[in-house]
């Protein structure tokens with residue numbers, strides 16, 4: 001676990017709570033994105049996972065199967081990739097996104113966050129934490145930078161220029177990469 005994630009508040013089970021997660025009556029709502037917290041992260045250039053400042057330069061995010069395929073195709077064809085449809089998913093540090101891709105079902109499976117209901121997060125989390133193979137492929141992707149818009153009801157992100165592309169098909173695919181990243185930070 002990245003040290004900055006270690007410092008996050010925990011839920012009753014001990015899971016660290018991402019910076020953009022809303023709280024209702026002291027319960028983190030993992031399936032949802034908090035508008036105010038997300039807007040603050042966008043404006044202040046804070047990591048959506050750990051809430052700490054992201055240095056100038058590249059930012060990372062976890063993408064789902066469809067976007068992973070689109071990025072892979074663009075890179076293979078030597079075309080620049082741009083997500084023309086903006087996303088609600090904010091950026092983060094490389095270590096934080098590698099970590100989140102392995103333990104957070106809502107980031108590992110971005111579509112899971114879209115609903116208004118939390119679904120069955122305990123079951124989903126346990127499934128991913130056990131390192132089971134996921135049905136869908138995703139990726140941790142580095143981008144040169146991000147753009148954002150804070151509307152009356154949403155915070156929308158758009159990412160420019162892919163600088164790193166790390167596809168995964170299992171929950172623990174990035175364990176080695178994360179260990180190396182944390183060792184380098186120290």
Ligand SMILES: [Zn+2]
Nearest residue numbers: 047050093096
């Ligand atoms: Zn972070």
